[in-house]
Amino acid sequence: MSKLLVVENEPVTLGLLTTLLKGEGHEVTPAKDGSEALQFIDERSFDLMLSDIRMSPVDGMELLSRAKEIAPSMPVIMLTAYGTVSTAVDSLKLGAFDYLTKPFKVDELLNTVRRALEYNRAIQENVEMKAQLTTRYRLENIVAESPSMQRVCEMIRRVGPTDTTVLITGESGTGKELVAKAIHASSTRKDNLFLPVNCAALPEPLLESEMFGHVKGAFTGANTHKAGLFEAANGGTILLDEIGAMPQSIQGKLLRVLQEREVRRLGSNENTAIDARVLAATNDDLRKLMEEGSFREDLFYRLSVISIEIEPLRKRPEDILPIAYSIIRKEIGDDQEQPKLSHEVLEIMETYDWPGNVRQLENCIKHALTFRTRGEIEPSDLPAQIVNAPRAQRPFKEKISGNIETATSLKAFLKDKEQEYLEQVLKRSGGNKEEAARKLNISLATLYRKLPNQKEDE
Ligand SMILES: Nc1ncnc2c1ncn2[C@@H]1O[C@H](COP(=O)(O)OP(=O)(O)OP(=O)(O)O)[C@@H](O)[C@H]1O
Ligand SMILES: [Mg+2]
Known part of the structure; x- marks a missing residue:
């Protein structure tokens, strides 16, 4: 059942159209003129509008252009009497879906209505599909050719939709924040805020009030009440970046917030419930910091319910x-x-x-x-x-590129490349042929057959 708005000055025609369209199973709202129609469009949404052209005080053309501003995706069918056909053609330029000339045949009317509604549905589906594509694209923002980065993406897909706390570790510049954003984007919280807070950038008292907020007069300079990031990120995600640098006094408070899901603003004696998903990131070795006694073990275990490690690029x-x-x-x-x-x-x-x-x-x-x-x-x-830097020991793997000048047969070229690849895999397996064969998913005998020189070496 679709919601239709029918606008017509002429009461008999309006009644007729209403009965006809209701008979088709639609929910029909009749409007006796343009200004009444505008009021309806303002108040609720319709799947389709049918409007006469010659009306007063607001005529059909004006109604059309105003409707396109208020509800741009609603299709509009114009109804025109003999003599206003050229205006009807103009209405198409203003964005009308189609027009019908009065007196119209019932079949023609119902067909046009059906087409317009289908068109509307297709547009809506397209919008939804685009929205889905954006979330998928977010993950595709992460280039992941290596197996280790593909594993990271798989983790994001799995933990994204949950509310689990995730600890993201990796050297500086490996993409920790990118991964955190992707987790947020693949969660149900994606339309709410993603708020990163850099624990290394603020001195202790400021970091505390930044995270938990404060009440007026809590400390010198606290001239107003202020919500902290935990409250601001309500319904969203908070990223505690460089968590290794968090002062111990704040670590204890954070632990309580995570356990009790409540914050207390500095200087206040009331708690506020919070609903923010917590992600943490660091390039420090937290285990080492724990051994040295500068990072709380209980906090570590609470933060690292799931941990994602991003390997360095090398x-x-x-x-x-x-x-x-x-x-x-x-x-x-x-x-x-x-x-x-x-x-x-x-x-x-x-x-x-x-x-x-x-x-x-x-x-x-x-x-x-x-x-x-x-x-x-x-x-x-x-x-x-x-x-000028010293080169790493890694072999350089050029992408397959044939040389046109010295072109040989395709078979010879592929054999050549196959040899190269087999040798590389064997080398990476430390010369262990069984391991290489397993990685290549071929039998040991096939490997020997394909690498005759290797067999001789043995
Ligand atoms: N796999 C990837 N694909 C595409 N872009 C990436 C990838 N990894 C990182 N980047 C880009 O590299 C830059 C650095 O990433 P990001 O800021 O997330 O790193 P970080 O680990 O948080 O760094 P830091 O430790 O310095 O804070 C960003 O511009 C990010 O978009
Ligand atoms: Mg970062």
């Missing part, structure tokens, strides 16, 4: 180039021609150690895009410290 080299290209795309824009990375640049990037991880890679690409002189990005465009 341990997942498969991610380097895909991330580099995704940064280029983000910086340049999808509609512009994307600069390529030269062969040397690819090799430098893949074998560099990236102590600053993805953030450093991001800065490196931005630098290169600023300084590049030609279309392709070359080593001279990169920051010198990266080009």
Whole structure:
């Protein structure tokens, strides 16, 4: 059953239309003129409006344009008498779905109404689909080619929809905040706030009032009442970033907040219930801090109900180039021609150690895009410290690229690449053929057959 609004000055026609459309199972609201119709549109939503053109005081054209402002997605069918057809055509330009010329045939009327409602439904579904796509896209923001990053994404998908506290660890610049945002975005809290608080950036008393709030006069300078982040993030998510730097006195208070799900503003003696999901992130080794006695063990266990560890970029080299290209795309824009990375640049990037991880890679690409002189990005465009750094021991794996000049048969090319790949896997398995065969999902005999030289070595 759809909700229809029918606007017509002529009472007989209005009655007729109302009966006809009700007979089709719709909920029909009749309006005797344009101003009454506007009032209805203001108050509630309709799936479709049918409106006469010649009306007063507000005529059909004016009603149409006002309706398009108030309810832009509601389709409108205009009803026109002989002599106003040219106006009806104009109405299409103003966004009307279609028009019907009076006197209209019942079939024609019902058909047009059906088409308009279908169109409306399709638009609504499209809007919903787009909304779903945005959440999925959030996770796709995370480039994850390496198995370890794919595991991180899988964790996000699983823990996202729960209310569990998650501890995210990883070196500086590995994407901890990105992961926290993705968890928030894949939870039911996604339409509410995501509030990060950097525990290392504020001195102790300020951090405390920032997190828990204060009442007027709680300390010098507290001139007003202020809600803390826990209260502000109600219904949303709070990220306690650099949790390792949290002063011990606050650690104890935080633990109580997490246990009791209540906060007490500084200087107040009343508690307020809170509903914020808590995520924490750190690049410190919390276990070491616990051993040294600077991080509370009970807090650690409460925070790390689930923990997600992000590996440094150098341990997942498969991610380097895909991330580099995704940064280029983000910086340049999808509609512009994307600069390529030269062969040397690819090799430098893949074998560099990236102590600053993805953030450093991001800065490196931005630098290169600023300084590049030609279309392709070359080593001279990169920051010198990266080009001149000692290279890691990792082998550089160039993507398969055939050389047109010396083209051989496809079979020979594939065999060549197969050899290369088998040797790499064998090398990564420390020469252990059984392990290599398992990783390749082939039998040991097949591996021997495909690597005849290896067999001779034995
Ligand atoms: N897998 C990834 N795919 C795409 N972009 C990424 C990825 N990981 C990190 N980034 C980007 O790298 C930058 C640094 O990430 P983020 O700020 O989340 O790191 P962090 O671990 O919180 O760093 P810090 O410890 O310095 O606070 C961000 O711009 C982020 O979008
Ligand atoms: Mg961070």
